[in-house]
Amino acid sequence: MPDPPIDLRSDTVTLPSPEMRAAIANAELGDDVFAGDPTVNRLQDMAAEMLGKEAALLVSSGTQGNLIAQLTHCPRGAEVIVGEGSHIIEHEAGGAWLVGGLGLHTVPIDSKGRLDLGAVRRAIRPDDPHYPRTGLVCVENTHNRAGGTVQNEEDVAAVRDLADKHKLPVHIDGARIFNAAVKLGVPVANLAAYGDSITFCLSKGLGCPIGSVLCGSQDFINDARRYRKVLGGGMRQAGIIAAAGIYALENMVERLADDHENAAYAAEELAEMPGVALSPPPETNLLYFTVDGWKSHKLERKLNDAGVLCFDEGGRIRWVTHYGIERSHIDEALDRTRAVLKAGP
């Protein structure tokens, strides 16, 4: 394999910068299960304020945050309405039904990852003892499977309106909500406003080694804290995690625009190569494409062998731009890809 490989598998592969490592090393610590870690408390206050919520909770991962949100919002046996192909149903190991006794009721999404509101309306159960209760509606923004697509305030407000009519809470899986906010040029709180709760990931484009944050009302977060404990997410001197998060919220948000520019540039160049089709053109830092005459799993293997690390995601090749990937890395990845395509399958 050519050295060094260029790692476009995910924005989760980002490594903490020297400054972030220094913040971790110098963090003031306490026992967070006793709510006594000053650095965790600071991160939670900061996140709540940025997202426009009363309170926040540091959790170990986005998966844990989404599961805690579902458990907190829903009684056992309830249904959660999610879009087809959403991270909650595809990539969270069935936690909702395994741990929560919850059903996931899927509805179609459009090319932006927006829920089909007519289908949501039909999925909401009447109050009748024959049916399970409907407990929650989930929105994913940016939408991973749809292509890192962004839903704007109007899009999310429409889901909120419908949920309000049926007195249902809305949870936003905002793993990459900062990418959406930076792309739209709006404060992240504007997008979070339409959710009763929202999770976002520190460990993706924001460059932290670990962690996500769940935000909501004070009552919601009080209950969520108990479910976090149940799931083994009560951590002790978690300030070493939170310190990275504080550093990221202060220093790593605006740079997400660089990732979006790199993805757009890579897409333009790829589109010039014979047989390449963007699927769809990127809006943020996720870029999907197919190539005529290539099976995606074979192309994945050839690209990986050529030092372009990436995944075949359901018949499309996915590249993810992130902290640590500069324009020069994209150029090198493009050169290697050109050579692979030229050699043919």
Ligand SMILES: *Cc1c(COP(=O)(O)O)cnc(C)c1O
């Ligand atoms: C990454 C991601 C998550 C959470 O993933 P973890 O690896 O558990 O932190 C949740 N939702 C979406 C849309 C994601 O992309």
